[in-house]
Amino acid sequence: MKVNFFVTCLCDAVKSEVAKKTVLLLEQLGCEVEFPEAQGCCGQPALNSGYVEGAKPAMKTMIEAFECNDYPIVSPAGSCTASIKKYPEFLADEPEWAARAQKVADRFYELTQFIVNELGVENVGAKLKGRAVYHPSCSLIRKLNVREEPLKLLAQVEGLEMVPIKNQETCCGFGGTFSVKMAEISGEMVKEKVQHISEVAPDYLIGADISCLMNIGGRVSREGRPVKVMHIVDVLLSR
Structure with a gap:
């Protein structure tokens, strides 16, 4: 194709x-x-x-x-x-x-x-050992109604354990210019998100939107959390 x-x-x-x-x-x-x-x-x-x-x-x-x-x-x-x-x-x-x-x-x-949905593939042959949290970005779940597709792909990654967190679908606070115009509110939102992620002590944070990963990853880094931030394509190419 x-x-x-x-x-x-x-x-x-x-x-x-x-x-x-x-x-x-x-x-x-x-x-x-x-x-x-x-x-x-x-x-x-x-x-x-x-x-x-x-x-x-x-x-x-x-x-x-x-x-x-x-x-x-x-x-x-x-x-x-x-x-x-x-x-x-x-x-x-x-x-x-x-x-x-x-x-x-x-x-x-x-x-x-x-x-x-178009290629009909759920298992791409990926392998990654460890525990991971998936962050469902607002754009995917609220604007595109893409909820299950990333999870179906991650469920087939050999060695990867997906763990849930509290308020999983809550916004990370990025929201494009929202994070600049409403910086204090945005900062508290991402702080809460990282707290929930840290509570389950994952090895990886996985997402499908770079902007959200940059926002959450920045907070993870500032707090010195030992969590590797990965775009889902990084995971799907892991062998």
Whole structure:
């Protein structure tokens, strides 16, 4: 199967290994990965702050970039995928663009969603020994309704024990610009999240959204907790 890869800004600028590993994983699962070079920022920071008009040029660039073919589009970030899924709504006052946006949005998948639901794969042959906590990001569970897919993949990782925590689905406090505009509230939210994680003494914290992992990982590091923070693609490529 041929697929397009949407790299996202955070992968491109901060976590390039997640991007590389996503491509490797897709190739191992039999996909031929295309990378439309005209892609750019999806406009999420502006959209989350209410600057829809200012984000429209970025949205239109993304739409044009992925109109180059009709293959599925896969991203290792639920937050970016969720933003693109709302393009038709943001462009509703421009019917032609809204229709084009819908066609692109319908082809967009978050990585675990694509692997489980489109490829029909739950066991990728990964092996990782230890105890782990999974953080379900708000973008995945609330905006995309992707709850079970990451857990199905992690359940098949040989040697990995998944352990629950208190208030597992509570927001970590990142929320894009929320963590800047409401820094004190955000700080208390991530502090509580790390407390719940630490109570079960895991070896790993696993998530499928880089932004949440950066936020929680920063607090884990500041507290000196012995927990390794991993994007789910890191786990799925472990052998």
